[in-house]
Amino acid sequence: MAELNSNALTRPELVCPAGTPAALKSAVDAGADCVYVGFRDETNARNFPGLNFSRKELEEGIAYAHERGAKVLVAINTFPRAGRPELWHQAVDDAARLKADSVILADIGLIAYASAKHPELRLHLSVQAAASNVESIRFYAERFGVRRVVLPRVLTVQEIAALNPQIRPVETEVFVFGGLCVMAEGRCALSSYATGQSPNMNGVCSPAAHVRYVDTASGVTSQLAGFTINQFGHGEPAGYPTLCKGRFVANGKTSYLFEEPTSLNTLAMLPDLIKAGVTAFKIEGRQRGRAYVAAVVQAFRAGVDAVLAGRPLPDMDLDQITEGGRQTTGAYERAWR
Amino acid sequence: MTPPFSPVLLLGLALKPFRPSVLQPVFDAMLRVVRKRHPDILERMEPFQDKVVCIDPVDLPFVLLLEPNAAEPRLTVRRTVDPDESHANIRGPLETLIALAEGKVDGDALFFSRQLVIEGDTEVVVALRNAIDGAGIDLVADLTSVLGPFANPARRVADATLEAVSHLRENVETLRQALIAPAVQGAAARDARLAELEAEVKALRKANRRGHA
Numbered sequence: 001m002a003e004l005n006s007n008a009l010t011r012p013e014l015v016c017p018a019g020t021p022a023a024l025k026s027a028v029d030a031g032a033d034c035v036y037v038g039f040r041d042e043t044n045a046r047n048f049p050g051l052n053f054s055r056k057e058l059e060e061g062i063a064y065a066h067e068r069g070a071k072v073l074v075a076i077n078t079f080p081r082a083g084r085p086e087l088w089h090q091a092v093d094d095a096a097r098l099k100a101d102s103v104i105l106a107d108i109g110l111i112a113y114a115s116a117k118h119p120e121l122r123l124h125l126s127v128q129a130a131a132s133n134v135e136s137i138r139f140y141a142e143r144f145g146v147r148r149v150v151l152p153r154v155l156t157v158q159e160i161a162a163l164n165p166q167i168r169p170v171e172t173e174v175f176v177f178g179g180l181c182v183m184a185e186g187r188c189a190l191s192s193y194a195t196g197q198s199p200n201m202n203g204v205c206s207p208a209a210h211v212r213y214v215d216t217a218s219g220v221t222s223q224l225a226g227f228t229i230n231q232f233g234h235g236e237p238a239g240y241p242t243l244c245k246g247r248f249v250a251n252g253k254t255s256y257l258f259e260e261p262t263s264l265n266t267l268a269m270l271p272d273l274i275k276a277g278v279t280a281f282k283i284e285g286r287q288r289g290r291a292y293v294a295a296v297v298q299a300f301r302a303g304v305d306a307v308l309a310g311r312p313l314p315d316m317d318l319d320q321i322t323e324g325g326r327q328t329t330g331a332y333e334r335a336w337r
Numbered sequence: 338m339t340p341p342f343s344p345v346l347l348l349g350l351a352l353k354p355f356r357p358s359v360l361q362p363v364f365d366a367m368l369r370v371v372r373k374r375h376p377d378i379l380e381r382m383e384p385f386q387d388k389v390v391c392i393d394p395v396d397l398p399f400v401l402l403l404e405p406n407a408a409e410p411r412l413t414v415r416r417t418v419d420p421d422e423s424h425a426n427i428r429g430p431l432e433t434l435i436a437l438a439e440g441k442v443d444g445d446a447l448f449f450s451r452q453l454v455i456e457g458d459t460e461v462v463v464a465l466r467n468a469i470d471g472a473g474i475d476l477v478a479d480l481t482s483v484l485g486p487f488a489n490p491a492r493r494v495a496d497a498t499l500e501a502v503s504h505l506r507e508n509v510e511t512l513r514q515a516l517i518a519p520a521v522q523g524a525a526a527r528d529a530r531l532a533e534l535e536a537e538v539k540a541l542r543k544a545n546r547r548g549h550a
Contacts, residue, residue: 020471022440049460050381050467208460215456238449241459261449289470292443321446 009274009308015073015173016297017286019051024061026290028070031301035065036073036104038203038286043091044075045128046286047203059098071101075286077126078203079107079186089113096121104150105129106186115144124173125149128186128200134166141170148173150282152185157269157332161276171279176266177296178284179323180330182244182258190243190258194225206242213241237261237325245323261324267316269332270303292321338428338454340396342513344505345431349397357399357414364401367480368412374479379407381468388461391423394431405465425457427465440470 016032018024027035038044040052053061062072074095080088088110095103096118103121105111106128114123127150131137140146148171151160164172182188191205192198199205210225219233222241229246232238239245239261248257264284266273273281281304283296299316306313319325329335340346372379382405392401400418404411427434433452436442444466447453455462477499481491 019467022471022473025473026440048463048467049384050464050471208463209458211459212457213455213459215454220451220454232451235451238451240445287467288445289437289443289466290440290473292446295443320450321443323445323449325449 010277010279011308012274012278012304013071013173013280014297014300014304015280015282017178017283017288017293018061019046019048019286019288020290021053021057021061021064023286023288023290023293024072025064026294027297028065028068030294030297032070032297034071034073034101034280035061036075036282036286037061038075039091039094041087041091042201042203043078043088045077045126045199045203046075047078048287049208051287055094055098058094058100062098062100066099073102073104073124074100075104075126076110077104077106077128079128079200080110081201085109085113089117092118092121102147111140111144111146119145122147126186127152127175130186134163137163137167137170141167147171148279150174153180153264154331156334157272157276160273160278164277172277173280173282174273174278175264175284176270176273176281176300177318178264179240180259180262180264180328188244194227194243206240211241239324260326262326262328263318263322263324264330265318265322265327266329266332267299267303267318268313269329270300270313271307273332274304274307288321295321338395341430342509342516343396343430343432344502344509345394346396347509349394353398357416360399360414364412364414366483368410370479370483371474372410374482375472375474378468378472379405379410381471382464383407385461385464388424388458389422390461390465391418391426392434393426393428394434395428396430403465423457425455425459425462427462428454428456435476437466438469439474439476444470 013033014031015034015036016027018027018035018037024035024037037058038046038052039058040054041047044052046052058074065072074091076088076091076095088107092103092110092114101122102124103114104124104126105114106126111123114121123144123146125131125140125146125148130152131140131149132152132154137149140149150173153175155163160172160174186200188200189198192201195207195210197204197207206224212223214221214223219231219236220238221228222230222238224241224243229241229243230239231247244258245256245261247254250257281300283300285292285296296318299318302314302316319327386406388405390403390405392403399414399416402411402413402415402418402423429447429452433442433447437444437447437453444453448455477492477495481488481495484491
């Protein structure tokens with residue numbers, strides 16, 4: 001752990017996911033500073049069946065959070081369909097009307113719309129925009145007044161520490177826990193290739209309607225749009241049914257070609273990330289249940305508070321809720337190099 | 338899925354001689370209460386009104402058929418279900434299914450660890466999971482809420498029952514450990530012997546390679 005003077009540290013915000021009103025309450029009650037949510041349509045990157053907020057639920061959720069000193073951020077982070085931006089414009093207008101604390105946007109045209117129509121609305125740049133260098137971030141800040149950028153999960157802690165002073169007063173938000181993508185955020189076409197639907201345009205990666213699990217004598221087979229993408233033996237930990245986490249045969253060997261099912265967990269790295277000048281820590285998982293939300297938020301609340309108080313990091317076991325039962329520090333350390 | 342050795346499994350064996358329809362009034366009442374206290378579940382399930390989901394508590398001798406039709410939802414208890422009668426199946430131990438319904442465990446985590454089996458239309462299963470998780474169900478509070486002045490005493494009875502079940506679970510676990518102890522000891526001995534043999538084979542291969550060099 002890096003040596004830290006806890007008096008000199010800025011308290012980072014803990015930004016937590018909520019796919020339902022119950023999850024929002026769980027996040028706030030567990031100590032979230034901010035909760036990010038989406039509308040019940042394809043304007044957000046977790047457009048899953050049975051998930052997300054109606055306008056009324058968002059209004060009630062914002063009231064619940066604000067009464068307890070927490071903020072609500074609305075993710076409108078898919079890319080509007082060419083010539084049909086109305087649904088996305090309406091989402092921005094409704095988030096502003098309902099007094100959301102900020103909107104998280106990815107599409108440059110939608111950012112331009114929000115900036116012009118709601119100059120008082122705080123804008124955050126979604127990870128889906130994949131802005132990872134000084135020039136790109138400065139452009140969004142100078143042209144549209146973007147206040148915070150969610151960094152793609154491709155940078156090391158050292159790179160983030162070097163980036164922060166160069167882009168101030170723009171804030172950075174980094175993922176600290178949850179599912180990982182193949183580091184081509186906003187540009188991945190794997191789901192679209194197999195199913196015709198993608199997280200970028202439709203808000204859903206490997207849509208459940210295209211997923212099938214088939215019990216076999218040797219375990220279970222997962223299929224996406226008819227493609228067999230993985231087979232798990234009896235008792236073997238499973239992962240999400242996405243192509244990037246499929247096991248394929250190449251050169252006669254069966255392996256995970258893109259990435260293994262594993263969850264990001266940076267709990268042990270919190271001191272380094274705080275020292276790197278990161279403003280906000282983001283927990284992935286709006287598609288997860290409120291038990292996940294409560295467990296992860298409690299762990300990271302305790303972790304951040306411990307670092308700021310100069311105490312050792314608490315030993316929090318999150319193995320049970322990780323994908324594939326495994327954890328990684330991802331690109332922050334690039335342990336594979 | 339093999340059911341775990343638990344108090345529920347013992348209860349299931351005791352229930353086996355009875356016709357499942359005997360329990361139908363209980364599930365009708367449960368559905369009425371949940372529908373009244375959590376109307377948002379059926380609202381979230383609106384795109385899936387014509388689907389039928391089979392919920393299979395693997396440690397009980399019956400299954401439940403859920404039809405999430407907003408106007409006339411049904412939860413039917415049956416001994417078995419033919420594959421073409423349901424669009425999707427969710428299988429798991431009763432206690433896991435209840436914990437999932439009450440949001441005490443995460444559905445993805447259960448799936449990752451293979452404690453839950455999903456078959457058929459994954460979309461309707463995901464929708465149902467999200468709808469139920471989002472409703473904030475508390476089965477004891479929900480079911481006792483309809484008892485008016487008897488709600489508080491009923492809650493106390495329910496709490497006492499759950500505590501008794503918890504003790505029973507501990508006893509059943511002790512029994513399970515005692516039953517499998519000989520098998521576990523045998524497996525440990527075989528593992529040790531296997532490790533010895535592997536070491537021997539490794540040493541022989543090494544010696545063989547040296548001989549050829």
